[in-house]
Amino acid sequence: MNKQIIIDGEVVTYRPGQTLIQAARESGIYIPHLCYQPGYHAIGSCRVCMVKVNGRWASACTTLAAEGQVIDNRTLEVDAHRKQIVQMLFVEGNHYCPYCEKSGECDLQATAYELNMQEDHFQHLYPHRSLDTSHAEVWLDRDRCILCGLCVQASAEQDNKHLFTLGGRGTATQLLVNSSSGQLGETNISAADEAVAVCPVGALMKKQSIYSRRSGERTYDKTPISKLEFKA
Amino acid sequence: MIVSIANEYSVPVSEVRAIIDFYHFLSDKKNADYHFYFSNNIIDKMAHSDLLVLQLGERLNSIIQQDPSRVCLDETSCIGLADHAPAALVNGRPLPALNPQSIEEVAELVALGRPLDHWPAHLFQVRTRICRRSWLLNMSLPPGESLLSWQTKGSATILQELQASQLRGRGGAGFATALKWRSCEEQHSGEKYVICNADEGEPGTFKDRVMLSEHSDWLWEGMTLCAATVGASKGFLYLRAEYAYLLPQLETSLQVRRDTGWLGAALKERLGFEFDIQIVLGAGAYICGEESALLESLEGKRGIPRIRPPFPTISGYLRQPTVVNNVETFIHAAAIISKGSDSFLQLGTTQSKGTQLLSISGDCQRPGVYEYAFGETVEQILSDCGADEVQAVQIGGPSGQLLGPQSFHLTLGYEALGGSGSLMIFNHRRSLIEVVNNFTNFFAFESCGFCTPCRVGTALNQRMLTRLHLKQLRQHEIQLLEESVRLMQNSSHCGLGQSAGNSILNLLHDFPETVEQLLNTIGDDNEARLVQALQPAVQLRKS
Numbered sequence: 122m123n124k125q126i127i128i129d130g131e132v133v134t135y136r137p138g139q140t141l142i143q144a145a146r147e148s149g150i151y152i153p154h155l156c157y158q159p160g161y162h163a164i165g166s167c168r169v170c171m172v173k174v175n176g177r178w179a180s181a182c183t184t185l186a187a188e189g190q191v192i193d194n195r196t197l198e199v200d201a202h203r204k205q206i207v208q209m210l211f212v213e214g215n216h217y218c219p220y221c222e223k224s225g226e227c228d229l230q231a232t233a234y235e236l237n238m239q240e241d242h243f244q245h246l247y248p249h250r251s252l253d254t255s256h257a258e259v260w261l262d263r264d265r266c267i268l269c270g271l272c273v274q275a276s277a278e279q280d281n282k283h284l285f286t287l288g289g290r291g292t293a294t295q296l297l298v299n300s301s302s303g304q305l306g307e308t309n310i311s312a313a314d315e316a317v318a319v320c321p322v323g324a325l326m327k328k329q330s331i332y333s334r335r336s337g338e339r340t341y342d343k344t345p346i347s348k349l350e351f352k353a
Numbered sequence: 354m355i356v357s358i359a360n361e362y363s364v365p366v367s368e369v370r371a372i373i374d375f376y377h378f379l380s381d382k383k384n385a386d387y388h389f390y391f392s393n394n395i396i397d398k399m400a401h402s403d404l405l406v407l408q409l410g411e412r413l414n415s416i417i418q419q420d421p422s423r424v425c426l427d428e429t430s431c432i433g434l435a436d437h438a439p440a441a442l443v444n445g446r447p448l449p450a451l452n453p454q455s456i457e458e459v460a461e462l463v464a465l466g467r468p469l470d471h472w473p474a475h476l477f478q479v480r481t482r483i484c485r486r487s488w489l490l491n492m493s494l495p496p497g498e499s500l501l502s503w504q505t506k507g508s509a510t511i512l513q514e515l516q517a518s519q520l521r522g523r524g525g526a527g528f529a530t531a532l533k534w535r536s537c538e539e540q541h542s543g544e545k546y547v548i549c550n551a552d553e554g555e556p557g558t559f560k561d562r563v564m565l566s567e568h569s570d571w572l573w574e575g576m577t578l579c580a581a582t583v584g585a586s587k588g589f590l591y592l593r594a595e596y597a598y599l600l601p602q603l604e605t606s607l608q609v610r611r612d613t614g615w616l617g618a619a620l621k622e623r624l625g626f627e628f629d630i631q632i633v634l635g636a637g638a639y640i641c642g643e644e645s646a647l648l649e650s651l652e653g654k655r656g657i658p659r660i661r662p663p664f665p666t667i668s669g670y671l672r673q674p675t676v677v678n679n680v681e682t683f684i685h686a687a688a689i690i691s692k693g694s695d696s697f698l699q700l701g702t703t704q705s706k707g708t709q710l711l712s713i714s715g716d717c718q719r720p721g722v723y724e725y726a727f728g729e730t731v732e733q734i735l736s737d738c739g740a741d742e743v744q745a746v747q748i749g750g751p752s753g754q755l756l757g758p759q760s761f762h763l764t765l766g767y768e769a770l771g772g773s774g775s776l777m778i779f780n781h782r783r784s785l786i787e788v789v790n791n792f793t794n795f796f797a798f799e800s801c802g803f804c805t806p807c808r809v810g811t812a813l814n815q816r817m818l819t820r821l822h823l824k825q826l827r828q829h830e831i832q833l834l835e836e837s838v839r840l841m842q843n844s845s846h847c848g849l850g851q852s853a854g855n856s857i858l859n860l861l862h863d864f865p866e867t868v869e870q871l872l873n874t875i876g877d878d879n880e881a882r883l884v885q886a887l888q889p890a891v892q893l894r895k896s
Contacts, residue, residue, distance in 0.1 A: 165660055168805050168844045178843045183660045205840050209809035243813055243833060268802075288371025290638070292653070292812045294802030297374075298368035301356045 126190040141181035141192065142170055148227030151347040152194055152201055155210075155321055156180035156269035164270055168206050169232065173199055177240050204236040205243075212243045213292070214320075215250065217266035222331035223323030225339025229267060231346035248292065258328055259317055266296050266324035276316040284308050284316060296324070355381055375655040375801075377429060377637030383657035384444070385538055386427060387463050391441040394431035394556040395791040396714045396777055402439035404458050412460035424463060430639055430795055431556035432595040435714035435777070436721050444469055445597045449479050450845045475483035477598075481563050481722030485737065488700055488708045489688055490724045494571050496615050499578045499690040504624050508538060508582045510641030511690060518694035519706040520686060524550055524642070524679030525749070525773040526848070530686060533676055536666035538582040540674035545585035547576050547628075548670060548677045550647055552593045554639040556795060557775030560710040561680040565592075565599050568684065569606045573616060573630060575683030578690060579676055580628040588630040588690075589670070591647050594637050603632055639799035643847055644677040646801065657803045658847040659676050680708055701727035705766035713738050715746075715778035727766040731756065734765075735778065742781045746863070750775035752852035755785070755859035785867050786822045789860045793818040796853040807850025811842040827873050831861065 123134040127139070128150055136146035140163060142152050156167035163182035170181040173193035181194075193199050210229060218224050250263035268287060273296075276284040288297040300307035310316065312327040320326075336342065344352065355373070359366040373379045391397070391406050400554055410417075410426055417424050434440035437449030439520065446469060448459065451707065455476060462472050483490060503511050513560045516531035524527045537545060549572060553561040564572065576588050592599070607630055608615035617629045633651060635641050641650045645659035648670050672784020678686075689697055697707045705727035711734070714720045718739030747755050749772025756763065763769050779788055797815040817834045820826040826834075838854030861868055 135444045157646065163660075165846060166804050168846070171844045180844075180846075202843065205836060206805050206844065209805050209813075209840070213805075213809045213812075243809075243837065244816055245871075246809070246812055246816075268808075283365050284367075286365065286367035288367065288655070289374035289798060289802065291800045291802045292372070292808060294808065297367040297370050299365040301366055303367070303370065 124186070124188055126186050126188075126192060128192045129196065131193050135186035139173065139186050139188075139204065141174070141179075141184050141186050142303050144186045145181070145194070146232055146350070150194065151350065152181045153235060153347075154182060155232060155267060156271065158271060158319060158321075161271060161274050161319075167210070167267065167269055169183040169203055171199070171206070194276045200236055204233075204238050207233050207236055207238055208240075208242040210334075212241050213248070213250060214266065215247065221323050222326055223265070225251050225336065225340070225342050226335065227323060228321035228346065230343040234341070235346050252297065253305045254300065255309060256308070257306075258312040259305060259310050259314075260326055260328055261296070261298070261305055262324055263295055264324075264328070265322045267322055268294055268296070269321060271319045271321065272296070272316040272325055275319045275320075276310075276314065277318065279315040282309060282314070282316075284310055284314075366527060371727065372653075375638065376635075379636050381476065381576060383422070385421070386423045386466075387773075388425045388427065389427040389441050389443050390427050390432070390447075392432040392434065392439065393428040393791075394435060394438070394795075395788050396557060397431075397439040398787070398791060399779075399783065400439040400717065401442075402451070405439055405451050405453070408453060408456050409460055413463060416464060423466075429595075429637060430554065430799060431557045431558075433562045433593070434479065434711065435557050436559055437479060438714065440543075442595065445480050445594070446477050447598055448476060452649045460520045472620045479566075481567055482565070482719070483563065483724075484713075484721040485723040485725065486718050487698060487724040487726060489685065489710070492688055492692065494568075494574065494688060494691055496570055496574060496610065496613060499574055499687045500581060500615065500624060502690050503578060503581045508584075511578070511582050512538065514690060514694060515686060518683070518689045518697050520689060520697075520806050521705070521767060522679060523557065523681035523685065523709060523774070525752075525771070527637045527767045527771050530678065530682055533666055533678070534579060535581055536858045537585075537674045537676045540667060541814075543673040544587065545580075545583055545865040546670045546673060546675040547580045547583070547585045548647070548651070548675055549576055549590045549683055550589070550644060550677055550679050551590055551596065552635050552642040552647060553596075553680070553773075554593060554642045554799075555752065555773040555775050556792075557714055557750050557777040558712045558773050560712045560722045560774055562596055562599070562859070563595065564680050564684060564710070565603065569603055570610070571627070571687055572680055573607065573610050575678075575685075575687035576630060577610075577616060577628055578687050579678070579683065581624065581675070583676055584626075585676070586627050586629075588628060589651060590630060591635060591641070591651055592632055593641075593786075597634055600634070607632075609686040628739070638801075639795075640801040640847075640849055643849065646847070647677065648675065648687070655801070658849075662813040664883055669700055702764070702766045702768065704768050705771075709765060709774055711774045711776050713776045713778070716740060716743070716783070717778050718778040725765055728735055728764050730762055730764050734776065736759065738778075739861070740778045740780070743746055743778055743848060744781045744783060745779045745785060745788070747777040747779070747788065747792075747856065748775070749773055750777075751795055752848070753855065755789065755856045755863070757863050759863070785860060786818070786871055789856050790818045792856050793853075796849070800849065800853070803847035804844075804850060806841045806843075807847075807853065810837045810845075810850065811853055813837045814854060818857065821868070821871050824871055825873050826871070828877075831868070831872075835861065 133148045154170040165180045165183035253261040273285045286297045439803045441448045520530040521527045621627045641656040646656035650656040665675045711723045753772045797811040802813040
């Protein structure tokens, strides 16, 4: 027997064991998210999928759907809250959308557009982060990394290579490469790895394939992120 | 070195690096011969720790220049000696109540290259100051008393008695102890664990240090009682690295328990179950006081709080059913079962039964540990410890609340002023922005970095508070500060981020005059001046 929750006034059915974001997705409802991707374990770190469940804040990717839940998702209040979290992600790193190779294909940028983000709002932290171009096929630009951990999971579980770890603490948290020098060049990463494909931003990029689509013809130029995940 | 550790334990190199980078006391370099960590809590700063660091630095400068591997001067978050401020650690040993004379002495010993074992004992002397005793500290608890009670009554009755006592966790969160134990007891699969959280990291607290020094046997009793009740055979004491100097005496007191038949294999004969306790040291991370982060740390990982549920009583250490309680909570449980809950229930308030240990520090005549029944007013406590001209108190540590005199009628208890029992006092000569700025720096340093709002929010708050302190922050930026704190309260993954901005909001809302004096108003009157300057033109146009 299917059970029901309500998201923004709409009745949504779920199966026991599903999280809010999984249930919503199956019903064609978009809950903004970055560190969660279907097919991956939810870790609940980016907090972009925060919703209000019966008036209390909760992350939709780690909260199980349960009978009686009434959920605010795309309300003014919740989206305003999310926008500020996305703004925090922007000021934390060094993001240069106008000339970023990932522009138009970037989930962070697309989510910012979806939430109508027009300014950074908070003071930029301007961190000093390192760029690793030591590998022939793939580069790692930590300036753009949002610490979602998707590449960590992908490399360990899908590529079977265990090439990445999140290390450090606080704002010094960073993506570490599993090699004695800490450089990508020493690893057996390949441009075809799922770890590269899953990166939602321009942190892990394939070399020699950049700017391959014109502005106006890029993925998110044509379809907003809220619609893209439901396109067949 | 990192590569050889990775090979030895068969883990990826990046994992080793990740852990070293996470814990403040770990490093990939060899420690200096004399590695000093000065406590940077506000209480130490108020006792001029900065000047003492400078003094020591000046005295040792030539040595450090010559050979940096000999001496390192570093700082760290509160080391649990706020009753002996200013304090530092040298190679893990405590240097309490430092002053210019003792710094001279220390500098001399370092210059001579004297090993720590040959330093005069008075330098390391931590005096226990228990200033007020009530229900718990007046008690005598012979070893085994609560265990014999368990033997006679059985687990079900013990759980009922604990529930009747309404004991709640003394670590800060205040969860009902009986519910925790019962939930673990009800699990029927897996090996169960009993873990004591002695990661007393909330700045300003030291009562667990005092209990570990004076009454460790009571703790072993409480943990063993818990193990008997829930059916666990293995226990851990997760001891913060800052208390590593207590290790020898704790190991000795554990051995006495084993030798007298109250722990280890001998228990089997006596009471029909086996249970032993192992002490594990932390490595410098406040977040590991959060119980699920503590479990991660105990498993040898970075201390990142887990997604809950499942709670530790169902899936804890190694995903097995686990009870995690604070030092004081285990001791209270043992005392309640030994002596019965009647006298305990007579003390306290409706929702907060019994007594609580307070760690009192800062501007007062008698800093130390005080035991109070819940329901006592802040005013009375301040009078008892000899605090005059009090401008504000921080209760519950930096994650608690900053109270001004208008709130001193409030009372101890989970209803209003719960938390870890830290009480820091600030008189009228102190600068509150310095206090709150210190707390904000603390959280930025200790945020684990897992979730966006806490990782970024603590860094943003730190920058804004520093600018407020320097009189650079403008009125409209106060709103940004509040937004950042609200975002952290609403969406952080764990309690650290949710509570990290409390004292900032207290400062903004309860001390508006202080904030007003700090705001940068230069140029605020520009608009008025512009209107005035344009007046002639306006007049001209009208005519």
